[in-house]
Amino acid sequence: MTHILAFAEQRGGALRKVALEAVSTARGLADGQDGEVHALLLGAPGIAAHAESLFEYGADVVLVVEHDGFAQYNAESASAFVADRIASGAYRAAIFAASAMGKDLAPRVAGKLKTALASDVTSLAREGDAYVVTHPTYTGKVIATARLLAKPALISVRPGAIPAIAKPRTGRVEKVAPVGDPAKSRVVVTETSTSDSKKLDLGDAPVIVSGGRGLKASEHFHLVEELADAFGNAAVGATRAVTDEGWRPHSDQIGQTGRVVSPDLYVAVGISGAIQHLAGMRTARTIVAINRDKDAPIFKVADYGIVGDVFEVLPVLTKAIREAKKAQG
Secondary structure (H helix, E strand, O other): OOOEEEEOOEEOOEEOHHHHHHHHHHHHHHOOOOOOEEEEEEEOOOHHHHHHHHHHOOOOEEEEEEOHHHOOOOHHHHHHHHHHHHHHHOOOEEEEEOOHHHHHHHHHHHHHHOOOEEEEEOEEEEEOOEEEEEEEEOOOOEEEEEEEOOOOEEEEEOOOOOOOOOOOOOOEEEEOOOOOOHHHOOOOOOOOOOOOOOOOOOOOOOEEEEEOHHHOOHHHHHHHHHHHHHHOOEEEEEOHHHHHOOOOOHHHEEOOOOEOOOOOEEEEEOOOOOHHHHHHHOOOOEEEEEEOOOOOHHHHOOOEEEEOOHHHHHHHHHHHHHHHHHHOO
């Protein structure tokens, strides 16, 4: 049997969307291999309440570790436990999200296990005894394909690249004791600073509306916010030029040196399409570009393009979306 471990990421006691994507990805690999998917959930007492959500997306077993020391992410104690569990469970592979947490955790675990790690992959499949993964490189201009033969193979998946698909299972919960005492870690997390909790995270948003220098000034960004609000499930992003100018916080930056996202829909407003920005969003499922320059590079990656003045196009588009949603009830 080929068992696969999926790390189920949580933040502040709330299960993240990438946790469901990791479990769903593991399910896709385990199907047809007579294997089980074990979802690993670390958190403060009470975190086991999220087990049902993980069963919904394909987990056969939810391994729950409840300890006050795991209330906040601690790289030292988390990596020690995850590595120990992978080794003791003899898993063929372990799936992580290539989120901020996953990018920190997965390499530490790989180092402890002395095994291979494929990071930030956008697709993966089982071929014989190997895993074949793809990963954008050279700022997205090249898609590299790699075969992982290592056992166990560690893989971190770009958030949003592989959608979570519900495959309900009747699973079981297993309570697991932590390795050592997480509260006695050499690293002590005293506080986690987060942005506005009411704001939809870029990594979780199915729709992202991003603005660039074509908006000309920070006071015009309300047009982007209004469009995002019209969708109702959208987050607001920005280019590096915009965040460097102080129009938006750096946490909104999308690109090579910012966030890498793969939403269902990406609307680029007044963005020319520099390669550094494309590296952060070109794996979106559908890209819509709005720019007055018909030769802007953004149109080369866009599925749909609107050549026009953003100050004229956005109010019309926002109104149309609001009316469409109202008509749907």
